Structures are given as structure tokens and as C-alpha cells.
Amino acid sequence: MQAFLQEVGSTLAEDAPGLSVEALARQMNVAGGPTESPWPKNVGLLFFNDTPERFFPAVQIDVVWFPEGAGGDRFEEKIFKGPLARMTREALSYIQRNFLRETVIKHPDRAEATRVWNFPYAAIEEALVNAVYHRSYEEREPIEVRISNEELVILSFPGPDRSIRLEDFQAGRAVSRRYRNRRIGEFLKELDLTEGRSTGIPKILKVMAANGSPAPLFESDEDRLSFVIRLPCHPLARPVPPKVTGEVAPEVTPEVAPEVVRVVLALQEELSRTGLQQALDLKDEKHFRKAYLLPALASGLVEMTRPETPRSSKQRYRRTRLGQRWLETHQGNSAY
Incomplete structure (x- = not known):
């Protein structure tokens, strides 16, 4: 104390x-x-007792690494226990040391390189602290962090309060009418681990967008029994087999689907969702979003002009610097 x-x-x-x-x-x-x-009091046992799991079973964070993906046969697990603040910091430090890497993409035509992280640390910190803050300490289930080359997933129990709609999470405007574990939040705030003003989700969205990463996903079931935060790996940071060519090109070249290519080509200027759909001559909005817009955003070649408010009426879409560079590199390729 x-x-x-x-x-x-x-x-x-x-x-x-x-x-x-x-x-x-x-x-x-x-x-x-x-x-x-x-x-x-419960908050005292959770923060200032070396073995809070004696009083609250499964007060722990399990970090699980899947080198072959979630469907693979191999995994490595490390379990963190202890007072909440120490447990959280040790788990974050372990993840940062062992699983976060920066990819540097050098360009032949300029000195400035592009730098991206597979998973931005600030987003992981917000997501994990959110789980520690809002989980139920009556549940006999640990917080689980599942890491693969494709995504980092944080699972906790139960889900968010029913006063919050899941679509509000995706839009970055989730504000709870009731706070679970308010005293825990007060201590985490004093330790500068959280702000406690419903700013965690908007910060995750903002940090992921700033890194050029695909948008995070927030999932729960109808009964709000669990809550899942998925942080997709940056497409350019995924391990890829080396390519040997006689041309000078960026060190990392993403594989681009034909639908994404069409989106990149269509964005001669900033366009609204409707404008982009019309430019592609697509009638079905659902098909356009699922097959074209979302994959384009996930590729890192296209971005929102207002990532912090995805549903804004003023939202526009444009090529990223990587998208522009990719276009310049492949413009003469007849395959596109």
C-alpha cells in the first residue's frame, strides 16, 4: 500500500x-x-494481496501464442498472477518484449522509410486494461490473450453492459450508463493505466488507424456472456516468404485482391462511400462493403479521412501513402 x-x-x-x-x-x-x-474490501484484496486468486479464483491473465495460427497443433502459454496492477504490467511487458515487432519498408525513391507495427502497443494496453477493469471477479474464467501472426485477441467475461450497443463500439461512441468495478477503475486511473471516462474504445480505434492497421473488431453474444476485442495484424507486418527479383522495389509488397485493386484505381480523389460505390458501378451496398470496401481498408492501401468517427456523414475514403506507392509500382503491370 x-x-x-x-x-x-x-x-x-x-x-x-x-x-x-x-x-x-x-x-x-x-x-x-x-x-x-x-x-x-474486495478492491484491497485485488490490489494489495500477493495472491488474490485465493479469494477470487481465476484472477489471472493467460497469454497464449499460436505459431501456426489458432487452428494449429502447437501453442505456448504463460500465466500471470498477483495483484491487479502488477499482473497487468507484467503481462503487457511480456507481450511487448516477445510479440511486437516493427516493420521498416524502404523505398528506392526517397530516404524516408515507412514504419508500421504488427500490433500497436497502445491499443493492446487499452484493450487489456479494459478487460481487467470491466471483467467480473465472480466468474471463474481468466482473461485470455491469444496471439497469432494474423491477430491479437483479448477475451474476458462477461460482456459489456446491455446499455451499450455493439455498433456503438465500432463507431467509437460507446458510453456506459453503469460502470462495473468502479473502485478498480479508480485505482487503475491513479496508476495512469486508464482514464476511466469511456475513452478506451475510441483510443483503440484511433491508435490502430494511426498505425495503418485494419479496424479492430468488438464482439459479444446476445446474452453478453463474454467480450472479445480483435486487433488484426498490419498486413505489411505479417511474415511473408522472401521474393527474389531483379527490380528495385519496397522490401515488403502486399498481395492485393482484384477487388481492392479496383478500389485503389477508383480513388483518384477523396470519395464518400456512395461516391466510391458509384465509381465502381456496384448496385448492391452490402456486397460493395463486404467484398470491396472492408478488404481495401484492411489492406492498408486505403484509409478513412475520419477514422475516429467511422459513421460520420462527412466520411471520405482515400489512398494511403502505401496505396499511392503501390499504384505507382504496379501501374504498368498489365495484370492490373
């Missing part, structure tokens, strides 16, 4: 060494009960 007070810069830190454990816990509001029979 004293270490926590010192870290957050509390004025109580100066008086803490002279207080008994009970007195300090009462001052921090992590203990209650009558003087003759004090008892720890």
Missing part, C-alpha cells in the same frame, strides 16, 4: 510509515468493518 501511495504521489505517503496496516487500509478505503473485527 505504501508503494502504491508513493507511486501515485499521494500526500498520505508521508504519514503511511507511522500507521498500522489497519489504519492505513481504512484511510485508503480498502478495509472496513467495526474496530474489533476489521475486514478487507
Whole structure:
């Protein structure tokens, strides 16, 4: 408790060494009960007990690596336990050291290289802290982080409050009318692990867009029994077999589907969704979105002009710098 007070810069830190454990816990509001029979509050056991899993089974974070993908036969697992703040930080540090990598794409016509991360750390931090904050500590299920070359998935139980619509998550405007584990949120906020103002989801969307990554996905079931956050790997950061050619080209070249090529070619200027659909001469909006627009955004060659508000009436689509570079490289290719 004293270490926590010192870290957050509390004025109580100066008086803490002279207080008994009970007195300090009462001052921090992590203990209650009558003087003759004090008892720890749940938030105190979760943050200031070395083995909170004794009181709340499955208080842990399981990080699972699938080198062959989620459907493969091999996986590696590491389990993190302990007080919530320490457990969360250790899991984040482990993920950052072992699974995050930056891809540098050099261009023959300019000194500036393009740099992208397979998974931006800030998005992972927000997603994992969100799970620690909002999971139920009555559930006997751990938080699970599943990592493959294709995506990083964070699973927690239960799902979001029913007052929040899933489409609001995708739009970045999810605001809960009720906060689960408000005291946990207060401690996480003091440790600068969360802001506690429904800013986590918008930040995940913003960070993923800034990295040029495909948009994250937020999933739950009808009964809100679980919550899944999927962070897709940046297309240019996925492991690809080396190609030997006689031409000077960027070190990483994405494979581009014909539908995505059509989108890139059509974006001679910024276009609205309707304008882009008309430019492609496509009648079915659902087919256009599923087969053309979403794959184009996922490829990293096309981006939104307003990624923080995907459903904005002023939303437009344009080529990214990578998209423009790809077009210049392949424009003379008869296959396109």
C-alpha cells in the first residue's frame, strides 16, 4: 500500500510509515468493518494481496501464442498472477518484449522509410486494461490473450453492459450508463493505466488507424456472456516468404485482391462511400462493403479521412501513402 501511495504521489505517503496496516487500509478505503473485527474490501484484496486468486479464483491473465495460427497443433502459454496492477504490467511487458515487432519498408525513391507495427502497443494496453477493469471477479474464467501472426485477441467475461450497443463500439461512441468495478477503475486511473471516462474504445480505434492497421473488431453474444476485442495484424507486418527479383522495389509488397485493386484505381480523389460505390458501378451496398470496401481498408492501401468517427456523414475514403506507392509500382503491370 505504501508503494502504491508513493507511486501515485499521494500526500498520505508521508504519514503511511507511522500507521498500522489497519489504519492505513481504512484511510485508503480498502478495509472496513467495526474496530474489533476489521475486514478487507474486495478492491484491497485485488490490489494489495500477493495472491488474490485465493479469494477470487481465476484472477489471472493467460497469454497464449499460436505459431501456426489458432487452428494449429502447437501453442505456448504463460500465466500471470498477483495483484491487479502488477499482473497487468507484467503481462503487457511480456507481450511487448516477445510479440511486437516493427516493420521498416524502404523505398528506392526517397530516404524516408515507412514504419508500421504488427500490433500497436497502445491499443493492446487499452484493450487489456479494459478487460481487467470491466471483467467480473465472480466468474471463474481468466482473461485470455491469444496471439497469432494474423491477430491479437483479448477475451474476458462477461460482456459489456446491455446499455451499450455493439455498433456503438465500432463507431467509437460507446458510453456506459453503469460502470462495473468502479473502485478498480479508480485505482487503475491513479496508476495512469486508464482514464476511466469511456475513452478506451475510441483510443483503440484511433491508435490502430494511426498505425495503418485494419479496424479492430468488438464482439459479444446476445446474452453478453463474454467480450472479445480483435486487433488484426498490419498486413505489411505479417511474415511473408522472401521474393527474389531483379527490380528495385519496397522490401515488403502486399498481395492485393482484384477487388481492392479496383478500389485503389477508383480513388483518384477523396470519395464518400456512395461516391466510391458509384465509381465502381456496384448496385448492391452490402456486397460493395463486404467484398470491396472492408478488404481495401484492411489492406492498408486505403484509409478513412475520419477514422475516429467511422459513421460520420462527412466520411471520405482515400489512398494511403502505401496505396499511392503501390499504384505507382504496379501501374504498368498489365495484370492490373
